[in-house]
Amino acid sequence: MGFWKGKYLQREDLYLRFFNEKYELIPTHGEFAEQRAEQEKQRADKLEKELLELKKKLGL
DSSP states (O other): OEEEEEEETTEEEEEEEOBOTTSOBOOOHHHHHHHHHHHHHHHHHHHHHHHHHHHHHHTO
């Protein structure tokens, strides 16, 4: 555990947070969900681009 200065729930302050053995901040459930949603969006965007390229190659 350690102190982290940042914004949480729309409030900038100093918070007690969990860190791993490499001193990397362990995300809260909300932060994790946001990261996961962004990863999924990037994946969907990539797949959409690939689909459009395939359609173009096939003349669809």
